[in-house]
Amino acid sequence: xxxxxxxxxxxxxxxxxxxxxNVTTDATALGxxxxxxxxxxxxxxxxxxxxxxxxxNFGCGSSREHAPMAIKAAGIQAVVARSFARIxxxxxxxxxxxxxxxxxxxxxxxxxxxxxxxxxSGSIAVNGKMxxxxxxxxxxxxxxxxxxxxxxxxxxGWAAIEEVx
Amino acid sequence: MGTxxxxxxxxxxxxxxxxxxxxxxxxxxxxxHDVTGPLAIEAFRHLEVPLWDPERVIxxxxxxxxxxxxxxxGLHKLVRDFATEYGVTHVFQEGICHQLMVExxxxxxxxxxxGADSHSTTYGALGCFxxxxxxxxxxxxxxxxxxxxxxxxxxxxxLRGALPPGIFPKDLALQVxxxxxxxxxxxxxxxxxxxxxxxxxxxxxxxxxxxTVDFGGKAGLxxxxxxxxxxxxxxxxxxxxxxxxxxxxxxxxDAQTLEPQIACPPAIDNVQDLSTVEGTQLDEVFVxxxxxxxxxxxxxxxxxxxxxxxxxxTRTIVVPASKQIYMEALARGxxxxxxxxxxxxMNAGCGPCLGRQHGVLGPGERALSTSNRNYAxxxxxxxxxxxxxxxxVAAVSALAGxxxxxxxxx
Numbered sequence: 269x270x271x272x273x274x275x276x277x278x279x280x281x282x283x284x285x286x287x288x289x290n291v292t293t294d295a296t297a298l299g300x301x302x303x304x305x306x307x308x309x310x311x312x313x314x315x316x317x318x319x320x321x322x323x324x325n326f327g328c329g330s331s332r333e334h335a336p337m338a339i340k341a342a343g344i345q346a347v348v349a350r351s352f353a354r355i356x357x358x359x360x361x362x363x364x365x366x367x368x369x370x371x372x373x374x375x376x377x378x379x380x381x382x383x384x385x386x387x388x389s390g391s392i393a394v395n396g397k398m399x400x401x402x403x404x405x406x407x408x409x410x411x412x413x414x415x416x417x418x419x420x421x422x423x424x425g426w427a428a429i430e431e432v433x
Numbered sequence: 434m435g436t437x438x439x440x441x442x443x444x445x446x447x448x449x450x451x452x453x454x455x456x457x458x459x460x461x462x463x464x465x466h467d468v469t470g471p472l473a474i475e476a477f478r479h480l481e482v483p484l485w486d487p488e489r490v491i492x493x494x495x496x497x498x499x500x501x502x503x504x505x506x507g508l509h510k511l512v513r514d515f516a517t518e519y520g521v522t523h524v525f526q527e528g529i530c531h532q533l534m535v536e537x538x539x540x541x542x543x544x545x546x547x548g549a550d551s552h553s554t555t556y557g558a559l560g561c562f563x564x565x566x567x568x569x570x571x572x573x574x575x576x577x578x579x580x581x582x583x584x585x586x587x588x589x590x591x592l593r594g595a596l597p598p599g600i601f602p603k604d605l606a607l608q609v610x611x612x613x614x615x616x617x618x619x620x621x622x623x624x625x626x627x628x629x630x631x632x633x634x635x636x637x638x639x640x641x642x643x644x645t646v647d648f649g650g651k652a653g654l655x656x657x658x659x660x661x662x663x664x665x666x667x668x669x670x671x672x673x674x675x676x677x678x679x680x681x682x683x684x685x686x687d688a689q690t691l692e693p694q695i696a697c698p699p700a701i702d703n704v705q706d707l708s709t710v711e712g713t714q715l716d717e718v719f720v721x722x723x724x725x726x727x728x729x730x731x732x733x734x735x736x737x738x739x740x741x742x743x744x745x746x747t748r749t750i751v752v753p754a755s756k757q758i759y760m761e762a763l764a765r766g767x768x769x770x771x772x773x774x775x776x777x778x779m780n781a782g783c784g785p786c787l788g789r790q791h792g793v794l795g796p797g798e799r800a801l802s803t804s805n806r807n808y809a810x811x812x813x814x815x816x817x818x819x820x821x822x823x824x825x826v827a828a829v830s831a832l833a834g835x836x837x838x839x840x841x842x843x
Contacts, residue, residue, distance in 0.1 A: 280808040287787040305809075329806060331549060354619055362570060
């Protein structure tokens, strides 16, 4: 069963992947360096499908897309947070890392708790309780259905976004 | 009708656009640098289409300049090869991307510009809607000249009164961040106005617009005015004003009662009055960055350094934001003043701000910086501490070897 890695408020993209470790475009290398200083045991202990639960303003700071790439490559299935910084949220959706905004779950869980989530519906089951993430915007839904922003634009062009705007 | 943001999008799209709408809009320019560029280029290549316009793609080497490892040199080569293959003409290695975007004339009032860097908000100082994006979004703009926006609602921030001695735009921005918190403007645009902004130079407004993203803002705009026209050397700059705007909220800040503001480790919104942390000993002072590396900032520091020595405990690093600023500082004698005072002067670029090249902090070290980020590990060791302040505080703190109030300093 997927387990939770719990983080606090204001987790910056510098914490997710420090500047000294993102001098690469190789996702595997980024995954190995994910949270290398903020939580050094992270990359080695993540099992594929595990979930990050963060506090407020998750992914704040630098626009580096290496951050969601690192989280995804580390094996994390999805990030649930009380709130996300705008650029991180958009980057995660663009590369196919599910992100779910849900305020209520944060105080109901501890690090290491088992969790089940449905990244399509945004429903979260943990400690015998169900939580519902906020509904993403129509563009985010269109990108998620296509897989990535590149997949969406390559197959359907801007019409795919213009028709939901 | 509407906020500056709504006015800009309405004019660009030729119809009334309101906050909350999702639009696909053409942009003037798309910028990427040596860290975000490689991912953007790889994503762009996956699209298998021609480049939208080789004269509207801007590539800047600034975060690691010159390359300091084989890995960074390899990424630089990836960007250079792309520029050659696609005929990209605007390729720069002479300063921080944001400063160059402004200096090179790519930013126009009423424009829309996107950058693969969070501090792309900087260009809003000239009345341009400018926002930061990740590499994949920029790759799609490289291919199409467009991107999608959810047109943001706006927080209006009125900065009242005249700035007293020792108080600078950095203090006003940090005061706003102190009040609104690090995500206070998340998903929102910010309009900077009020008589303090009207009295500011464009250089000073660039600091406000720059720091807008550090409390979450998508864009940070100032109304273009006479200062803007003088700065651009163009009397023909079109009028652009908010017209019967409806703001999400209005924030009033009294500049006259402020004391210097310090963002203390480890978060941008951990802002204190200087007096709270006065006397904190410093191992490093960094003057530079896209927040405060312009000629007016260097002039402030040179004024304090003239005929003095930086404290032997405190290595002091000065990095002009661009070659143009560096050469102006040379002509004015500032560079000589910095060097005679014992400071290290590095080539124009991002410098120590992001801990990837020179000026890296060791475990347990403490720095004061004129930059805009103080996360643990930002400038080196995660056990180091970073304080953010205005250039006058940086200057007198370098001389004293500890956090010092510039007011009354002699």
